Amino acid sequence: MATDQLQQIEEIAPFEAQAEIEGGDVVLIDTREPHEYKEAHLEGGKLVPPGLLADEIGDAAPDKSARTILYCRSGNRSAIAAAQLQAMGYENVASMAGGILLWQEQGLPVVAASGMTAEQRERYSRHTLLPEVGVDGQVKLLNSKVLLLGAGGLGAPTALYLAAAGVGTIGLVDDDVVDASNLQRQVIHNTERIGMAKTASARIFIEGLNPDVNVVEHNGRLDASNILPILEQYDIVVDGADNFPTRYLLNDASVRLRIPVVSASILGFDGQISTFVPYEGPCYRCLYPTPPPAELAPSCSANGVLGVMAGTMGTLQANEVIKLILGAGDPLVGRLLLYDALGTTFTELKVRRDPDCPICSDNAPEIPESEMGQFPDYDLFCAGAGGDR
Amino acid sequence: MATVKIPPVLRAKTGGASEVEAGGSNVGEVLRTLTSDHPDTSAQLFGEDGELNRYVNVYLNDEDVRVLDGLETAVKDGDTVVILPAMAGGR
Numbered sequence: 001m002a003t004d005q006l007q008q009i010e011e012i013a014p015f016e017a018q019a020e021i022e023g024g025d026v027v028l029i030d031t032r033e034p035h036e037y038k039e040a041h042l043e044g045g046k047l048v049p050p051g052l053l054a055d056e057i058g059d060a061a062p063d064k065s066a067r068t069i070l071y072c073r074s075g076n077r078s079a080i081a082a083a084q085l086q087a088m089g090y091e092n093v094a095s096m097a098g099g100i101l102l103w104q105e106q107g108l109p110v111v112a113a114s115g116m117t118a119e120q121r122e123r124y125s126r127h128t129l130l131p132e133v134g135v136d137g138q139v140k141l142l143n144s145k146v147l148l149l150g151a152g153g154l155g156a157p158t159a160l161y162l163a164a165a166g167v168g169t170i171g172l173v174d175d176d177v178v179d180a181s182n183l184q185r186q187v188i189h190n191t192e193r194i195g196m197a198k199t200a201s202a203r204i205f206i207e208g209l210n211p212d213v214n215v216v217e218h219n220g221r222l223d224a225s226n227i228l229p230i231l232e233q234y235d236i237v238v239d240g241a242d243n244f245p246t247r248y249l250l251n252d253a254s255v256r257l258r259i260p261v262v263s264a265s266i267l268g269f270d271g272q273i274s275t276f277v278p279y280e281g282p283c284y285r286c287l288y289p290t291p292p293p294a295e296l297a298p299s300c301s302a303n304g305v306l307g308v309m310a311g312t313m314g315t316l317q318a319n320e321v322i323k324l325i326l327g328a329g330d331p332l333v334g335r336l337l338l339y340d341a342l343g344t345t346f347t348e349l350k351v352r353r354d355p356d357c358p359i360c361s362d363n364a365p366e367i368p369e370s371e372m373g374q375f376p377d378y379d380l381f382c383a384g385a386g387g388d389r
Numbered sequence: 390m391a392t393v394k395i396p397p398v399l400r401a402k403t404g405g406a407s408e409v410e411a412g413g414s415n416v417g418e419v420l421r422t423l424t425s426d427h428p429d430t431s432a433q434l435f436g437e438d439g440e441l442n443r444y445v446n447v448y449l450n451d452e453d454v455r456v457l458d459g460l461e462t463a464v465k466d467g468d469t470v471v472i473l474p475a476m477a478g479g480r
Binding site for chain 1: 453474475
């Protein structure tokens with residue numbers, strides 16, 4: 001754009017623009033990018049990004065004789081756009097000097113992104129830049145409630161990234177205390193906190209990372225008597241349990257409550273992950289109708305586990321949770337992903353809803369309200385099965 | 390020949406191998422080849438009735454053989470058979 005063309009542009013101060021806007025009969029054009037517009041814009045401002053000016057201005061400002069005021073962040077892009085509009089035959093164009101920055105500096109009102117403070121806009125700016133997240137998605141994350149079953153090998157990395165992402169409420173179920181042997185993989189705990197309850201240790205870490213997160217400690221084990229009242233408080237559950245009875249109990253309860261579960265398990269150098277959304281895809285029992293015997297299911301404490309592999313699987317779980325909250329992308333519904341850390345290979349398997357599933361198939365018995373809180377004896381069901389307990 | 394992916398819990402019974410080649414025209418035959426090459430795997434895969442144990446999932450490529458023709462599912466050269474028991478480890 002030649003300088004002499006820019007010199008012919010009418011520039012007006014924010015207060016002049018405001019007077020004109022209030023007077024009416026003004027077309028107000030925001031010549032910034034969508035993410036900037038989302039964060040804050042002038043009331044009545046229509047978004048026409050610079051790269052789309054030629055294509056979109058006709059819709060936003062169909063009348064070339066109408067008074068047209070352009071603004072951007074600081075006044076440069078709007079001046080260039082104003083010159084372009086003049087060249088296109090617009091007769092009465094002005095650029096607002098100083099842009100929305102000067103406008104706001106002078107205390108004039110903007111339509112700001114709802115539900116986020118200035119600190120949050122800064123903290124989550126790399127999220128809100130993403131069209132798949134944006135301000136609306138970040139607000140969804142801030143309003144979401146996620147329960148982590150286990151604050152250990154899987155729960156630790158999951159909690160780390162969910163907290164950083166601004167998931168507003170993170171519940172933690174764990175009855176264990178931090179042990180030195182945990183620290184090779186459970187990255188939210190540390191040496192100073194050996195001996196502390198894992199839920200309390202996790203709280204200290206999460207609150208230090210992100211004050212936006214409300215941490216709820218459930219310092220105990222999930223069982224048939226407490227699972228429904230705990231699960232009901234959450235939108236999504238992350239299963240990082242270390243034993244089969246808890247995994248089957250969680251599955252059956254989450255199907256009853258129709259709460260999605262992001263489920264992973266780890267052993268040695270291998271991990272598995274899938275996302276179970278009740279009635280949309282298969283449940284854990286569709287995948288594993290019966291638990292394996294103990295010799296086929298050793299525990300991490302007996303068998304060992306590569307710390308960083310737990311981290312990989314935990315962060316994959318966090319990724320699934322965030323996608324479910326945002327409604328973005330394709331979660332692992334009906335898919336089981338296997339990760340082999342030694343070979344660095346991923347294998348994807350299809351998981352179908354089992355037409356004979358005793359829990360989620362059409363033929364499954366309806367559970368009357370009075371029996372919602374009653375569950376079978378999972379220890380008996382899993383007798384002989386592996387796991388830590 | 391098909392490639393059979395061995396889960397970590399069975400690798401001690403295949404001499405540490407995570408993949409073995411096994412011949413057979415269907416999934417049952419491939420698994421029988423595996424159990425005759427590595428007899429210790431047999432009790433983990435098959436019950437006394439000769440049926441696949443319920444706690445072992447078997448996939449031909451990416452599809453559960455339960456939704457195909459079970460052990461009768463035809464196997465082509467180059468197919469992959471995945472043996473997958475449930476894992477519970479989380480900590």
